[in-house]
Amino acid sequence: MVTRPTPADKQVTALVRDATAAPSMHNAQPWFFRYFRRSRTFEIHADQARAMPHSDPQNRGLHIGCGAALLNLEVAAVHEDLRPDTALLPDPTDPALVATVRLTHAAADRSGLGALYPAIHRRHTSRYPFGEREIPDAVREELRAAADAEGAILTFPTAWHLQEVLELAREAEARNATDRGADEDLVRWTRTDAASAATADDGVPHYAFGPRRRGGKAPVRDFAGSRRVPGREAADFEHHPQLALVSTAHNRPEDWLRAGRAVERVLLLATLRGLAGSFATQPLEWSDLRWPLRDPVAGTGYAQTLLRLGYGPQGPGAPRRPVSDVLDVQP
Structure with a gap:
């Protein structure tokens, strides 16, 4: 043998x-x-x-x-x-x-x-402005197929549904700005000074926050919260953000794992196709905002995460343990 x-x-x-x-x-x-x-x-x-x-x-x-x-x-x-x-x-x-x-x-x-x-190792979360160039239909179909291979559904909100998703993201951001628990999570998992950013092996360092949003509609989380980050600039983000919802038919721990597999498969493929990506999960953190995110055509399923995709900088790598x-x- x-x-x-x-x-x-x-x-x-x-x-x-x-x-x-x-x-x-x-x-x-x-x-x-x-x-x-x-x-x-x-x-x-x-x-x-x-x-x-x-x-x-x-x-x-x-x-x-x-x-x-x-x-x-x-x-x-x-x-x-x-x-x-x-x-x-x-x-x-x-x-x-x-x-x-x-x-x-x-x-x-x-x-x-x-x-x-x-x-x-090329894929990084990018909280920088993306261009207004549209993702080609052929690439969108590839990304949908990648999610489907992992038992999840990828949809690109458009028209009034996109506006609804953007409104829900803004509502979540407003709530988080005054929510003590959300702020405590940011304080625990962000590094706003050079010393902590240089030595931490987890969390989001200040150099990965991206610029403050001066204009545009992209739903980018501000990891600085109410804290000031010296030298951080402001920038205009895209006016027509391209968002993608990852959903599953059910809402069990197994479905959450499948959603995570689908998210990473989509992001890896997107990276190979020249796209950058970030997460816009703020409305998913509020139970009453999560349900309206679902695909209005199907009317079923559970939204698990919200991605922002586009053509722009890949962003810096975050530390790893x-x-x-x-x-x-x-x-």
């Missing part, structure tokens, strides 16, 4: 480094990986210490972040000629165990995941 080699610890470390390049709410990076050498299996755990009970009371955003990291892990595995066999929420008694991924022998990549690998802090290797 031929014994197939197991991934060396160095390769496992590289896979987790790729996985953790995923986006997460406020860059909290709410994940932990455990790798079992004997079975060649990863466990991905949700890190409840990095949850946001006020802004994300159901842990929906936390699961979306873990789903994005899971997708990156699969992309990196396929790139290394490994086949990831994934199970979502495999243990009903342990809800923090969000997925397992067993690495098996190489197989033909019929999923298209391997082609996304070059975008993993060392792999040694998020990976435990077992025999």
